[in-house]
Amino acid sequence: MQLADKYLPETIEQKWYDFWIDNNLFHSEPDEREPYTIVIPPPNVTGMLHMGHMLNNTLQDVLVRRARMQGKNACWVPGTDHASIATEAKVVAKLKAEGIDKSSLTREEFLKHAWEWKEKHGGIILQQLRKLGASCDWERTCFTMDEARSAGVIKVFVDLFRKGRIYRGVRMVNWDPSAQTALSDEEVVYKESQGKLYYLRYQVEGSDKYIVVATTRPETILGDTALCVNPNDERYKWLADDARVIVPLVGRSIPVIRDEYVDLEFGTGALKVTPAHDVNDYMLGEKFGLEAIDIFNDNGTINDKVGMYVGMERFECRRVIEGDLAAANLLEKVEPYTNNVGFSERTGVAIEPKLSMQWFLSMEELAKPATTAVLEDIIKFVPAKYKNTYRHWMDNIKDWCISRQLWWGQRIPAYYLPKGGYVVAETAEEALALAQEKDASLTMADLRQDEDVLDTWFSSWLWPISVFDGLRYPNNPEIEYYYPTNDLVTGPDIIFFWVARMIMAGYEWRNEKPFGNVYFTGIVRDKLGRKMSKQLGNSPDPLDLIAKYGADGMRVAMLMSTSAGNDVMFDEALCEQGRNFGNKIWNAYRLINMWEVDEKLEQSEACREAIEWFDEVMTERVARIDRDMEQYRISEAFTELYRLFWDDFSGWYLEMVKPAYQQPADAKTIARTKHYFDMLLRLLHPFMPFITEEIWQDLKPEADVKSIVIARQPAADREANEQILARFTLAQEAISAIRNVRKQKNIAQKEPLTLNYIADENYPAEYAAVIEKMGNLKQIEAVTEKDSTAAAFIIKTTQYFIPMEGKIDREAELKKLAEDLTYYEGFLSSVMKKLSNERFVSSAPEKVVANERAKQADAEAKIAAIKEQMAALQ
RNA sequence: GGGAGCAUAGCUCAGCUGGUUCAGAGCAUCUGCCUUACAAGCAGAGGGUCAGGGGUUCGAAUCCCUUUGCUCCCACCA
Numbered sequence: 001m002q003l004a005d006k007y008l009p010e011t012i013e014q015k016w017y018d019f020w021i022d023n024n025l026f027h028s029e030p031d032e033r034e035p036y037t038i039v040i041p042p043p044n045v046t047g048m049l050h051m052g053h054m055l056n057n058t059l060q061d062v063l064v065r066r067a068r069m070q071g072k073n074a075c076w077v078p079g080t081d082h083a084s085i086a087t088e089a090k091v092v093a094k095l096k097a098e099g100i101d102k103s104s105l106t107r108e109e110f111l112k113h114a115w116e117w118k119e120k121h122g123g124i125i126l127q128q129l130r131k132l133g134a135s136c137d138w139e140r141t142c143f144t145m146d147e148a149r150s151a152g153v154i155k156v157f158v159d160l161f162r163k164g165r166i167y168r169g170v171r172m173v174n175w176d177p178s179a180q181t182a183l184s185d186e187e188v189v190y191k192e193s194q195g196k197l198y199y200l201r202y203q204v205e206g207s208d209k210y211i212v213v214a215t216t217r218p219e220t221i222l223g224d225t226a227l228c229v230n231p232n233d234e235r236y237k238w239l240a241d242d243a244r245v246i247v248p249l250v251g252r253s254i255p256v257i258r259d260e261y262v263d264l265e266f267g268t269g270a271l272k273v274t275p276a277h278d279v280n281d282y283m284l285g286e287k288f289g290l291e292a293i294d295i296f297n298d299n300g301t302i303n304d305k306v307g308m309y310v311g312m313e314r315f316e317c318r319r320v321i322e323g324d325l326a327a328a329n330l331l332e333k334v335e336p337y338t339n340n341v342g343f344s345e346r347t348g349v350a351i352e353p354k355l356s357m358q359w360f361l362s363m364e365e366l367a368k369p370a371t372t373a374v375l376e377d378i379i380k381f382v383p384a385k386y387k388n389t390y391r392h393w394m395d396n397i398k399d400w401c402i403s404r405q406l407w408w409g410q411r412i413p414a415y416y417l418p419k420g421g422y423v424v425a426e427t428a429e430e431a432l433a434l435a436q437e438k439d440a441s442l443t444m445a446d447l448r449q450d451e452d453v454l455d456t457w458f459s460s461w462l463w464p465i466s467v468f469d470g471l472r473y474p475n476n477p478e479i480e481y482y483y484p485t486n487d488l489v490t491g492p493d494i495i496f497f498w499v500a501r502m503i504m505a506g507y508e509w510r511n512e513k514p515f516g517n518v519y520f521t522g523i524v525r526d527k528l529g530r531k532m533s534k535q536l537g538n539s540p541d542p543l544d545l546i547a548k549y550g551a552d553g554m555r556v557a558m559l560m561s562t563s564a565g566n567d568v569m570f571d572e573a574l575c576e577q578g579r580n581f582g583n584k585i586w587n588a589y590r591l592i593n594m595w596e597v598d599e600k601l602e603q604s605e606a607c608r609e610a611i612e613w614f615d616e617v618m619t620e621r622v623a624r625i626d627r628d629m630e631q632y633r634i635s636e637a638f639t640e641l642y643r644l645f646w647d648d649f650s651g652w653y654l655e656m657v658k659p660a661y662q663q664p665a666d667a668k669t670i671a672r673t674k675h676y677f678d679m680l681l682r683l684l685h686p687f688m689p690f691i692t693e694e695i696w697q698d699l700k701p702e703a704d705v706k707s708i709v710i711a712r713q714p715a716a717d718r719e720a721n722e723q724i725l726a727r728f729t730l731a732q733e734a735i736s737a738i739r740n741v742r743k744q745k746n747i748a749q750k751e752p753l754t755l756n757y758i759a760d761e762n763y764p765a766e767y768a769a770v771i772e773k774m775g776n777l778k779q780i781e782a783v784t785e786k787d788s789t790a791a792a793f794i795i796k797t798t799q800y801f802i803p804m805e806g807k808i809d810r811e812a813e814l815k816k817l818a819e820d821l822t823y824y825e826g827f828l829s830s831v832m833k834k835l836s837n838e839r840f841v842s843s844a845p846e847k848v849v850a851n852e853r854a855k856q857a858d859a860e861a862k863i864a865a866i867k868e869q870m871a872a873l874q
Numbered sequence: 875g876g877g878a879g880c881a882u883a884g885c886u887c888a889g890c891u892g893g894u895u896c897a898g899a900g901c902a903u904c905u906g907c908c909u910u911a912c913a914a915g916c917a918g919a920g921g922g923u924c925a926g927g928g929g930u931u932c933g934a935a936u937c938c939c940u941u942u943g944c945u946c947c948c949a950c951c952a
């Protein structure tokens with residue numbers, strides 16, 4: 001095949017992806033092989049691919065492709081998440097842009113729009129993943145809201161309800177006034193915000209005295225139902241036990257209560273109590289039997305309960321009230337104040353603590369086996385530091401608010417009866433049957449299903465089970481075969497949202513872990529360390545990068561910069577490096593592809609030596625890469641391969657076996673070289689699938705294997721011969737030294753040189769042919785006499801000379817030797833210090849002491865050799 | 875407020891159970907090369923008090939204590 005002199009990824013990537021799909025190489029069915037399963041962290045159905053997905057999916061693809069090449073039945077299940085809040089918000093916005101208000105639509109009408117939107121935009125992200133080369137089993141693509149997944153969710157809800165784990169009640173929840181739904185604690189993000197601390201005057205009833213209260217939220221005075229001070233506070237001892245105060249502006253009379261909850265140090269030591277709008281106030285309210293006055297509408301505007309500021313937006317109200325308070329002389333002062341405010345993770349608006357009727361899942365029982373599994377490494381976290389985070393959260397787990405006041409999602413299967421009470425069932429028919437047990441006269445028309453849907457995570461937590469339909473059909477062959485999955489690759493930011501809950505669900509419905517290992521990636525940041533975000537505009541579009549550098553180049557960039565749990569400082573230069581590596585592989589192949597075979601040609605000695613050495617290199621590296629991969633040191637494994645290919649194979653091996661220009665090569669060497677190339681391609685394939693397939697198909701090492709995707713991963717079947725590797729290093733050092741001489745003396749590589757050496761045990765005679773070829777030497781000769789006119793160097797203890805005929809600068813040579821001498825003498829003395837230390841010799845392990853003795857001998861020999869050369873020069 | 879982690883070359887990071895010439899790699903920089911596979915390349919070079927201090931040890935980048943700086947998680951005193 002005629003090959004372009006540069007690797008052009010864009011010309012081959014689509015071709016091979018189609019080939020893989022056409023040949024069904026990513027599809028898995030249960031069989032007798034060992035399964036290897038990964039379920040994708042489902043991206044939002046309407047989402048777009050970002051750098052985080054690139055990182056995450058590159059890693060998953062590496063793992064799954066490698067497993068596939070190890071002969072396992074590899075199955076990577078893709079899918080998307082319905083992301084109820086995010087998607088509903090997008091649909092509402094889209095409708096609004098078209099002039100349609102959500103409130104003007106019925107639930108059914110709205111859902112029709114939402115499904116249309118999903119059909120149109122959903123799955124774009126999965127198409128994008130194909131560009132990256134993701135080897136997902138697309139036939140298995142799931143959606144958290146498709147029929148099977150939804151049925152599983154409903155079944156689980158009913159199951160939990162019957163087990164008594166789900167309850168309904170009025171609680172203080174995090175209210176998102178934009179999405180107009182409750183949120184779980186995990187969906188609230190706290191951020192430091194610049195606010196103000198307002199000091200308000202509450203007049204004591206029947207007196208002209210005031211109590212000053214500090215608050216960050218003056219608008220909530222509308223809901224005040226008490227004022228609280230610490231019973232130990234000397235400042236308020238004068239207050240009568242049954243004292244009452246007047247709420248500023250509102251004029252309502254409220255009691256003064258006393259509770260040690262109040263911090264004496266904060267503000268004035270007096271606290272206004274608004275049970276409907278603050279978690280702590282709510283608890284005080286419960287304790288003292290206070291009324292809770294909810295002053296907000298669901299959208300965050302003031303309601304008509306109090307009859308003031310009605311319809312005003314909450315922050316607007318705060319500004320207006322500040323003015324009114326000041327005008328009424330009820331505002332003592334205002335100070336700037338920084339505090340933490342909770343914001344909705346999805347819509348970004350400030351959360352309103354609000355009392356409302358919601359569904360909750362009791363978590364304590366679920367958490368028990370899930371905690372044990374991680375602490376005892378039944379499920380292994382990589383890196384392990386996240387075990388602590390996990391344990392802390394699990395030990396303090398709180399009940400999960402699972403209802404959302406949205407339409408996009410699985411509707412809660414609770415059915416209310418006309419005379420109060422409700423039943424929970426998987427279908428309306430079953431619900432009716434249950435209802436009729438209570439009242440035989442009820443008909444379907446009497447039942448009213450709960451309006452709320454379930455939290456998205458209430459479907460995501462079932463993902464490893466639900467993708468195999470293991471909830472509806474717990475004994476089906478697929479779930480039995482693929483479950484538990486092997487590895488989960490995800491970000492630590494969703495450890496509570498998702499990872500912990502999947503573990504709980506796994507034990508609850510399978511009585512088994514959902515996955516064996518969790519690999520936590522870091523966050524992708526820009527090179528300044530900032531998190532990539534749309535707002536900052538610092539996130540490149542991954543598809544642009546793929547177009548520019550190729551998918552393999554992009555993958556390499558991700559692989560080079562990641563280690564488990566650490567953030568990725570992304571720099572486009574890494575993509576370039578990845579592309580360059582692809583080009584390097586390409587050109588190495590061009591080289592061997594261009595060789596002519598001469599069947600009659602004998603293998604040269606240099607080739608034989610090179611092969612003897614490279615066999616050991618491959619053996620050693622394959623073992624090292626295996627070790628790294630077993631420990632999920634994926635970046636290290638790749639770096640190892642990168643250096644193996646670039647330095648050892650291209651830089652050394654190919655240069656050693658390369659025939660002279662337009663000369664043929666012998667068949668034996670070509671065969672061996674192609675064998676190495678084949679091995680390297682297979683090792684590289686999980687990391688760089690496209691270029692390896694392109695070349696492998698041309699190389700065709702195995703006629704009966706149709707793709708490298710299903711070729712076998714090389715395995716280390718023996719120990720590498722350390723002796724050969726060490727001896728060869730001596731030859732490499734000699735070659736480097738010759739190159740140095742050339743550089744210093746300004747001698748072109750083309751000009752052949754003579755190399756003389758004084759033979760000793762450190763002269764690698766068995767690799768002389770390699771030294772000759774790589775050094776471009778016309779001859780190598782053993783001598784006994786030092787040559788003061790030659791350029792000289794010492795490798796270990798062997799003295800080498802390159803005759804120079806007067807080109808030698810004696811002074812410079814002597815100076816360099818003197819520097820070497822100083823270094824080695826210093827080194828020797830540090831070794832001797834250790835060896836003469838009685839305590840070192842007696843307490844250090846035998847091996848270490850022996851090593852020091854060897855260092856001593858080497859250093860002494862080296863020093864002797866340097867001295868001899870210096871003497872010869874004088 | 876509680877907890878975890880990090881600090882090694884200009885940058886990004888390796889350095890695994892303390893022990894080789896241990897102070898490394900890649901990128902960047904500098905020097906010399908368009909040498910017929912590759913200038914997206916080749917051959918070289920410079921560059922670090924392993925954050926500061928103390929300790930344990932025959933021996934510390936590595937273990938312990940401490941100071942400083944940064945990051946993250948949890949909690950949420952109005």
